[in-house]
Amino acid sequence: MSNATKTIAVIGTGRMGGAIGGRLASLGHTVVYGSRSPDSEETVALVEKTGDGATAASPSEAAAAADIIVFAVPWAGAEEAVNSLGTVDGKTIIDVTNALSFGAHGLMEMASDTSSGESIQKWLPGSTVVKAFNTVGFHVIANPDAAGGPVSVPIVGDDADTKTAVADLVQTFGFETIDVGPLVHARALEMMSMIYIVPYLQGRKEDAFEYYLRRGAAPKVSAGVRAAG
Numbered sequence: 220m221s222n223a224t225k226t227i228a229v230i231g232t233g234r235m236g237g238a239i240g241g242r243l244a245s246l247g248h249t250v251v252y253g254s255r256s257p258d259s260e261e262t263v264a265l266v267e268k269t270g271d272g273a274t275a276a277s278p279s280e281a282a283a284a285a286d287i288i289v290f291a292v293p294w295a296g297a298e299e300a301v302n303s304l305g306t307v308d309g310k311t312i313i314d315v316t317n318a319l320s321f322g323a324h325g326l327m328e329m330a331s332d333t334s335s336g337e338s339i340q341k342w343l344p345g346s347t348v349v350k351a352f353n354t355v356g357f358h359v360i361a362n363p364d365a366a367g368g369p370v371s372v373p374i375v376g377d378d379a380d381t382k383t384a385v386a387d388l389v390q391t392f393g394f395e396t397i398d399v400g401p402l403v404h405a406r407a408l409e410m411m412s413m414i415y416i417v418p419y420l421q422g423r424k425e426d427a428f429e430y431y432l433r434r435g436a437a438p439k440v441s442a443g444v445r446a447a448g
């Protein structure tokens with residue numbers, strides 16, 4: 220995935236799909252939204268807003284048209300949406316989802332024992348899943364300047380070349396990227412996204428946190444990973 224423009228499928232036409240699709244189109248990529256209702260008024264309006272040759276089709280038609288698929292649907296509908304993609308062997312899936320739900324106490328909690336990213340890879344074993352963008356708000360993806368400073372996008376995935384290619388693409392949006400490791404650590408990235416929701420839960424609607432990460436220093440002497448105490 221060099222800086223050359225590509226045809227990219229964006230599955231889901233909500234906040235994330237619309238923001239990412241809009242940015243991709245403005246960067247010169249050909250966007251095809253994959254929607255359960257490609258002819259609906261809302262989808263047609265999004266296609267028009269996106270411009271730059273964007274189109275909408277069914278999820279399987281969109282996926283078939285692209286080698287890169289941005290997966291931007293709610294966790295509750297993720298498995299059904301994955302099943303609607305058809306064969307995606309050999310394709311790159313950029314997973315932006317978070318397996319979160321509201322717990323009984325009104326706080327966010329993980330809705331999976333593993334993570335959405337790992338689940339999608341398990342459901343689509345012939346594809347290569349890279350998790351990115353899941354810790355960034357849709358409005359910041361649409362306009363990174365809204366964050367008021369640099370924003371890091373942590374990325375995980377099992378295939379080094381695909382991960383590098385996705386990182387290159389994410390950087391063209393105006394974000395820094397940090398390679399956190401293999402896809403199994405999608406669960407850490409998905410937990411990170413919870414902090415985004417904390418101000419909302421407290422009614423602090425004007426407040427938000429953004430991640431800006433850098434490499435730090437490991438301890439000189441380590442006893443390995445163990446519980447504190």
Ligand SMILES: NC(=O)c1ccc[n+]([C@@H]2O[C@H](COP(=O)([O-])OP(=O)(O)OC[C@H]3O[C@@H](n4cnc5c(N)ncnc54)[C@H](OP(=O)(O)O)[C@@H]3O)[C@@H](O)[C@H]2O)c1
Binds near residue numbers: 231
């Ligand atoms: N909102 C954020 O700022 C943000 C930030 C980081 C990560 N995320 C993650 O990104 C994912 C998408 O979030 P979002 O905020 O874009 O959601 P959203 O605004 O609700 O949009 C989700 C889209 O997914 C599609 N979809 C497919 N199956 C669905 C189903 N069973 N139920 C509902 N929608 C379905 C719909 O498009 P069609 O009707 O066209 O099929 C819908 O517009 C979530 O996993 C979320 O955790 C969100």
